[in-house]
Amino acid sequence: MFSLHHIDDFMRGRIMGKIEEGRKITDVAREFDIAHSVVSRLWKSFKTTGMCSRRHGGGRVRSTTPAEDRYIVLSAKRNRRTTAQQMANQFLAASGKQISRKTVARRLRGGGLYARRPVVCVPLTRQHRTARLQWCREHHNWTEQDWACVLFSDESRFSLSSDCRRQLIWRESGTAYRPENIQEKDRYLTCSIMVWAGIMINGCTRLHVVANGTMTGQRYIDEVLLPYVRLFRGAVGDKFVFMDDNTTCHRILAVQDCLDSEGIQRLVWPARSPDLNPIESVWDALGRQVAGRNYPPTNKNTLICGLTEEWDKLPQQLLDNVVQSMVRRVECCITLHSGHIPY
Numbered sequence: 404m405f406s407l408h409h410i411d412d413f414m415r416g417r418i419m420g421k422i423e424e425g426r427k428i429t430d431v432a433r434e435f436d437i438a439h440s441v442v443s444r445l446w447k448s449f450k451t452t453g454m455c456s457r458r459h460g461g462g463r464v465r466s467t468t469p470a471e472d473r474y475i476v477l478s479a480k481r482n483r484r485t486t487a488q489q490m491a492n493q494f495l496a497a498s499g500k501q502i503s504r505k506t507v508a509r510r511l512r513g514g515g516l517y518a519r520r521p522v523v524c525v526p527l528t529r530q531h532r533t534a535r536l537q538w539c540r541e542h543h544n545w546t547e548q549d550w551a552c553v554l555f556s557d558e559s560r561f562s563l564s565s566d567c568r569r570q571l572i573w574r575e576s577g578t579a580y581r582p583e584n585i586q587e588k589d590r591y592l593t594c595s596i597m598v599w600a601g602i603m604i605n606g607c608t609r610l611h612v613v614a615n616g617t618m619t620g621q622r623y624i625d626e627v628l629l630p631y632v633r634l635f636r637g638a639v640g641d642k643f644v645f646m647d648d649n650t651t652c653h654r655i656l657a658v659q660d661c662l663d664s665e666g667i668q669r670l671v672w673p674a675r676s677p678d679l680n681p682i683e684s685v686w687d688a689l690g691r692q693v694a695g696r697n698y699p700p701t702n703k704n705t706l707i708c709g710l711t712e713e714w715d716k717l718p719q720q721l722l723d724n725v726v727q728s729m730v731r732r733v734e735c736c737i738t739l740h741s742g743h744i745p746y
Contacts, residue, residue, distance in 0.1 A: 410437070410445075418442060419449050467510060475507060476514035480672045483572040483583060487511070487518075516573040521586040524678065524743045531675045536741035538673040539733045550729040552642040553670060554635050556601035556608075556627075557677075557745035558618060558650070559686045561693070561710060563700060580745040596703055598710060600626055602682050606635070607679075610714040612707055620655040628661055636667050646666050646670040648680070678744050679732050688721060689713055 410418075414435070421431045448454075467475070471494070480491055485493075487504035495501055508518070514605040527535075554679075574584045597613040608631045613622070636643045645667050647653045662669055677683050692713040693700065700706035728746065735744045 425696045431488040437617045475510045479573040532741040534673045551604035553644045554601045554603045560595040620652045
């Protein structure tokens, strides 16, 4: 049955017309499938006021004007890290009006701004941007078949504790990678372990744990290039290309001599470009899988065990998809004039 609040003005008029024709309230209520008491109240109200339409209340008076709403939104855009309470205090000082932080949040949502965590990216200088743009233009014509011959590799650190990133900013939907919404930050962690791995279409290496210290040039040769990269070079053939970043241990002369002696072609890589490396997306997926385990790691041994097990569970389709995204990554970097890309 309909309640009084669900009856529109058109139906109210029809009900009143039936009763004025001499129909009984009970019969009218049954015909319209409405409670007898509802029809009775409508009829009494009609006889008293002569109106059957619903009267709408004025509602609560808004605490801010449209001009003040625009001021709040503009203030958030000028300083995106200001909290709602701080903006409420600033509004009180500027206008003399007391509003709550919830009112500020509602006005910002009305202006298309929502509280979100800023994207954290490495700092890019003008030289970095120039090098990134030149590299992308040189590889703009590479197809998915060309990228399928590349083994993308990287080291990554995983920690038992992570940055909670509780600081929020105000931004519009779909604008996470605009410059004003990015927080540039060098990544560093403590109480962590370093791992190395490589991915490519239809294959990946085992997850190698860099135990007892950091990666050096000689360890890179002995623990990575000879046991892993050399095998992939032999399996793929002359079209094989090896990608690693510009970490100091990767660029020493002994490493280059080892690559040359094994006939391994290296892909020149622009500095400060983790967003171009598809394996970064895999590290992110691996970290989420480890954090979501039924029994999260509590020490380094369980962390190593969890990383190794979850790496083996990663679907090959995920690895193929991120490698195939290289065409889009290059195009996006050119479009954004070598800025941070949303990958």
